[in-house]
Amino acid sequence: MVADVVGLSFGILIVVGGVMGFLKSNSTASLISGLVFGALITVTTQYAATHAQGFSLLPATVCLVLGLIMGSRFLESKKFMPAGMVATLALPMSVRYFLKYF
Known part of the structure; x- marks a missing residue:
């Protein structure tokens, strides 16, 4: 595999950041968005890595x-x-996957 x-x-970093946001400022929105986006990034990157080239979108x-x-x-x-920081990291990651697609 x-x-x-x-x-x-990157997905784990997003999850950890969401948990830290919750612990530091008791922000439920940070926790939920960190868990959701981190899980989505982790699952989709692994799916794209194990399947055809078109799934990098x-x-x-x-x-x-x-x-x-x-x-x-x-x-x-x-x-x-x-x-x-998250925007600075997420936008190049999206470019990385778009380049993998094309």
């Missing part, structure tokens, strides 16, 4: 949505942590 270590690491779309959401939050708050 082929593992996408970069995709798995799945993690690309999830990363793009996450990057756009967090990018807009960064533009509103002007705080790099956590929104700017």
